[in-house]
Amino acid sequence: MTVNKFIRNLLNLKELSVTHVELHARKRTLDLWVKPYKNGCLCPHCHRRGRIVRIMDECRLWRDLTLYGCMVMLWYCPKEIMCPTHGRVQENIPWADDYARITYRFEYAMLVYCQIMSQKAAAQMLHIAQSTLSDLLHRSIERIRDGHRIRDLKAIGVDEISYCKGHKYATIVYDIKKACVVWVGKGKGEKTIDRFFKEMLSDYQKRKIKWATCDMSQAYINAIENHCPNVTLILDRFHIVKKLNEAVDEVRKEQWREASGDERKTLKGLRWLLYRHSSKRSKKDTWILNTLRKGNRRIHRAWVLKDEFEHFWDYKTHWAADRFIKRWTTTALKSRLEPIRRFVKTIRKHMHRILPYVETRMTNAVAEGLNRIIKIIKNRASGFRTLEAFTDLIFLTVGDLNIPEQIPKDFRTI
Numbered sequence: 258m259t260v261n262k263f264i265r266n267l268l269n270l271k272e273l274s275v276t277h278v279e280l281h282a283r284k285r286t287l288d289l290w291v292k293p294y295k296n297g298c299l300c301p302h303c304h305r306r307g308r309i310v311r312i313m314d315e316c317r318l319w320r321d322l323t324l325y326g327c328m329v330m331l332w333y334c335p336k337e338i339m340c341p342t343h344g345r346v347q348e349n350i351p352w353a354d355d356y357a358r359i360t361y362r363f364e365y366a367m368l369v370y371c372q373i374m375s376q377k378a379a380a381q382m383l384h385i386a387q388s389t390l391s392d393l394l395h396r397s398i399e400r401i402r403d404g405h406r407i408r409d410l411k412a413i414g415v416d417e418i419s420y421c422k423g424h425k426y427a428t429i430v431y432d433i434k435k436a437c438v439v440w441v442g443k444g445k446g447e448k449t450i451d452r453f454f455k456e457m458l459s460d461y462q463k464r465k466i467k468w469a470t471c472d473m474s475q476a477y478i479n480a481i482e483n484h485c486p487n488v489t490l491i492l493d494r495f496h497i498v499k500k501l502n503e504a505v506d507e508v509r510k511e512q513w514r515e516a517s518g519d520e521r522k523t524l525k526g527l528r529w530l531l532y533r534h535s536s537k538r539s540k541k542d543t544w545i546l547n548t549l550r551k552g553n554r555r556i557h558r559a560w561v562l563k564d565e566f567e568h569f570w571d572y573k574t575h576w577a578a579d580r581f582i583k584r585w586t587t588t589a590l591k592s593r594l595e596p597i598r599r600f601v602k603t604i605r606k607h608m609h610r611i612l613p614y615v616e617t618r619m620t621n622a623v624a625e626g627l628n629r630i631i632k633i634i635k636n637r638a639s640g641f642r643t644l645e646a647f648t649d650l651i652f653l654t655v656g657d658l659n660i661p662e663q664i665p666k667d668f669r670t671i
């Protein structure tokens with residue numbers, strides 16, 4: 258076995274042959290002069306052989322993965338060829354994308370590392386500067402996602418997320434069936450979500466959307482119902498529960514403000530207790546809440562109403578759920594608790610968007626799960642200054658396209 262062949266086999270360099278090797282022990286670099294297998298000259302578009310027009314004067318170099326602490330560099334002078342169909346083009350480079358400075362293998366490692374660790378850690382593992390890494394990553398993801406289209410969208414979830422330390426907002430659209438993110442747009446509100454429907458989906462695709470979930474923001478509701486004619490919109494369960502919890506908390510705050518010093522003692526520590534779902538309460542918690550019946554009637558009333566409302570989610574038939582919610586809202590209105598009454602008004606307004614939950618059991622749970630992953634990405638990077646950098650990582654980790662899988666198969670090794 259010649260040295261060149263040995264190196265080619267060791268580094269698993271497919272579709273290229275090594276012509277010359279130089280190892281600089283002190284600089285810890287391994288320079289490999291390579292050329293495409295069988296002399297190359299293939300058109301990058303149609304893979305037919307073309308006539309050589311020009312050989313570049315300067316050698317180009319590509320960065321490959323580090324081997325035993327040695328930086329591996331590939332050197333080659335690409336040729337310009339004349340393809341009968343595509344005209345004058347640069348020949349196909351089998352180990353890297355056109356005009357890329359890194360090999361596919363390096364790119365694959367970078368994408369996989371960035372999926373599971375912070376960019377700082379990934380940069381350390383790849384022996385490059387962090388700024389270089391984010392630059393390379395952005396270009397890579399942009400190239401791979403270029404021309405990618407949303408497919409087979411039947412159920413969507415819409416939510417908002419903050420970035421840049423909570424100062425700025427982005428709207429995220431999820432594919433609920435496939436549990437992935439299909440779109441990220443700057444800003445929140447109707448204009449942003451409008452852009453998704455106008456730019457990303459055809460009329461046919463919009464008609465295909467059967468289900469949608471979102472929070473109670475009127476902007477999202479309007480946009481979804483305007484654009485998708487066949488959609489059944491179901492308001493997200495978690496957001497409804499959150500609204501009710503907020504109303505109960507407001508009752509507590511009101512009472513706290515009105516209470517005198519001694520009364521306040523009994524109201525202490527109630528906040529989280531009231532938030533808790535009945536199934537997660539200990540006996541002691543229930544006892545404390547029950548004593549409120551004598552201590553503070555209004556908070557007790559709000560809490561009982563909240564507990565009762567939990568049953569709504571267990572109903573399995575439309576008519577029974579409908580009857581339940583009508584009864585509950587009537588009782589709640591009689592309670593004379595202003596925050597609760599406001600909640601009832603919202604519920605009544607959105608009744609036809611809440612009841613379908615009973616039959617479909619559709620919640621934004623998938624979106625909540627993805628949201629959690631997105632938050633981890635955000636925390637790992639300790640915030641993002643630009644939405645582009647954030648979007649890159651969202652698509653890389655929970656996007657609708659498996660990005661590392663798009664690298665040619667032979668180079669998917671680390």
Ligand SMILES: [Zn+2]
Pocket residue numbers: 300301302303304305340341342343344
């Ligand atoms: Zn061609």
